[in-house]
Amino acid sequence: MHQTYTLGMDVAKRKVTYELLDAQRRTCATGTASLDQEGWQQLLKMLASRGHPAGILVVIEATGVLHLPWADALARGGYPVVVLNPLMSKRLYSTANAIRDNKTDRVDAHSLAEIGLERGDQLQRFQYQPQPMRFGLQRLETVRTAVRHALTNVKKTYASLLEVVFPELSALVSVQRQDVRALLAKAPTPAALSRLHQSTLHACFGAKTAAVLAAARASLTPTALAHATTPALQAVLETIEQLESRLRQIDAQMQALLAAAVNPRHIALARSLPGVGAKTAASILAHLPPDLLAGRSRKKVAARLQALMGNDPRVQESGQWTGTTRMSKRGNRALRIAFFQAAFCAIVHDEHLRAFYQRKRAEGKHHKVAISHVMRILARRLVAVLMSEKPYEVCCAPVT
Numbered sequence: 293m294h295q296t297y298t299l300g301m302d303v304a305k306r307k308v309t310y311e312l313l314d315a316q317r318r319t320c321a322t323g324t325a326s327l328d329q330e331g332w333q334q335l336l337k338m339l340a341s342r343g344h345p346a347g348i349l350v351v352i353e354a355t356g357v358l359h360l361p362w363a364d365a366l367a368r369g370g371y372p373v374v375v376l377n378p379l380m381s382k383r384l385y386s387t388a389n390a391i392r393d394n395k396t397d398r399v400d401a402h403s404l405a406e407i408g409l410e411r412g413d414q415l416q417r418f419q420y421q422p423q424p425m426r427f428g429l430q431r432l433e434t435v436r437t438a439v440r441h442a443l444t445n446v447k448k449t450y451a452s453l454l455e456v457v458f459p460e461l462s463a464l465v466s467v468q469r470q471d472v473r474a475l476l477a478k479a480p481t482p483a484a485l486s487r488l489h490q491s492t493l494h495a496c497f498g499a500k501t502a503a504v505l506a507a508a509r510a511s512l513t514p515t516a517l518a519h520a521t522t523p524a525l526q527a528v529l530e531t532i533e534q535l536e537s538r539l540r541q542i543d544a545q546m547q548a549l550l551a552a553a554v555n556p557r558h559i560a561l562a563r564s565l566p567g568v569g570a571k572t573a574a575s576i577l578a579h580l581p582p583d584l585l586a587g588r589s590r591k592k593v594a595a596r597l598q599a600l601m602g603n604d605p606r607v608q609e610s611g612q613w614t615g616t617t618r619m620s621k622r623g624n625r626a627l628r629i630a631f632f633q634a635a636f637c638a639i640v641h642d643e644h645l646r647a648f649y650q651r652k653r654a655e656g657k658h659h660k661v662a663i664s665h666v667m668r669i670l671a672r673r674l675v676a677v678l679m680s681e682k683p684y685e686v687c688c689a690p691v692t
Contacts, residue, residue: 295349295372295412297342300405302397303352303359309397310335312342313405322398332365345370351408351415353381353400360427363420373420374408379622381407421582425553429578432549433626436542443535450528457518457525458482460507464500471496477529481518482511543571550574557681564683565673566645567638575630576674585679594675601628603667619664628667635666645669648691 297320302309308331312321321338325331342348350366350373352359359375367373381404408415447468454467457480461467467476475496479485485493486508494501511518547570550559554577562573581600585593598604602623608615621628639649645666652662669691677684 295347295408297348298405298408298412299339299348299350299371300401300403300408301350301352301359301362302400302404303355303362304397305358307331308335308362309401311398311401311405312338312348313402313409315409317406317409319402322401324397327361336369339371346372348372349374349408349412351376351404352420353378353404364422367420367422372416374412374415374418375420376404376407376415376418417583423553423582425549426578426582429546429549429553429574430626432542432546433575433578436539436546437626439535439539439542443532443539446528446531446535450525450532453521453525453528457513457521458485458508458511459513460511461504464503464507465497473529473532477526480522480525480529481515482508482513483515483518546571546574550577553578558678561677561681561683562674564677565634565638565670566642566684566686567634567636567640567670568674569634569637572630572634572637575626576634579624579627579630585675590672590675590679593679594672597671597675598668600624601631601667601671603628603631603664603671631667631670632663635663635670638666638670639663642686644686644691 297312297314299310299312306327307324308327309324310322311319314320320342323334323338325335339345339348348371350363350371352363352373352375354375354377363373363375450473451462451467454461454476465472467473475485475488475492479488486505490501493505497504550573558577559573562568562577563570568576579600580597584597584600588596595604599620600623602619602621602625604620604623605617606620606622607617635645639646648669649662649666652665653659657665673684
């Protein structure tokens with residue numbers, strides 16, 4: 293159905309500011325609605341008087357997750373909803389406000405409605421599609437990242453405490469090993485360790501048992517200080533175990549959600565790539581747009597995927613001045629991190645990518661720059677296996 297109205301919506305934390313324009317750019321309605329059932333009914337009542345939902349194009353600027361309740365509810369109500377990246381909406385704003393450059397919710401809502409009027413047909417590819425399972429997978433991955441960061445910080449705290457309680461131990465063994473942490477939870481001081489049975493120590497430290505035992509008996513830390521720090525050390529060790537257990541639970545939940553949100557065939561195809569494991573496959577496929585592969589050549593899809601993750605080059609030049617070409621980093625950060633991790637693993641498990649990485653390093657490229665080139669190749673490989681629906685096969689030809 294042809295759109296006869298365009299609704300621009302500027303979403304804030306507790307409200308939404310809207311403006312409805314007709315085909316002649318006349319303002320038909322404007323106002324604010326609160327983020328509750330009353331505000332939702334107010335917005336629906338205003339829209340109901342304008343005819344069929346399919347004839348009203350809704351344009352919303354993406355604002356983290358604040359826009360999602362409105363976009364999802366409107367899309368389920370039959371309204372065509374377009375969600376724009378703020379960078380795109382800024383570039384498409386009309387020239388009416390160019391000189392004054394006022395920044396208010398009302399101005400933003402009006403500008404979004406104008407964008408819908410001028411470029412509605414071109415923006416249909418950004419139409420919002422409710423996908424609760426995929427959204428749940430993305431949010432669970434966000435939680436996993438937060439737990440992973442918390443675990444990293446707690447492990448740093450543990451290492452710092454151990455430098456007080458038993459400073460000699462980290463020079464002898466890897467103190468982050470699970471069996472070492474379990475032993476320290478039972479015997480948190482050098483004196484307590486030295487009283488353990490020889491077989492218990494040998495099961496944990498192996499050939500280093502004698503050295504650890506000698507260090508425990510001659511530790512620099514006074515006994516009183518070690519005992520005073522014991523509660524903190526035991527608390528941090530318990531927290532590490534709890535966070536690691538929670539991470540394992542989240543990983544299992546992510547795999548279950550992935551199977552429900554993504555085509556199982558795509559999961560198998562993605563995991564056929566060297567460097568892409570269960571966790572990175574979940575992260576990558578959770579953030580791929582459902583229409584990524586539709587109606588385009590492999591080259592264009594791969595280029596779009598690079599831009600989506602922000603791994604595309606950003607060129608800066610003006611007149612005779614030429615700046616440094618850098619990764620744009622304007623795309624999906626979670627997707628970019630997943631590809632970075634996959635690329636890091638790929639140079640270990642794929643001899644051709646390892647040779648390619650080493651060649652880039654020999655050319656003087658920084659480690660991260662060389663990894664970004666590997667990310668580009670992985671993106672092309674992923675697109676190839678998904679579009680051909682055939683698993684990856686190792687090629688004898690060198691990577692370029």
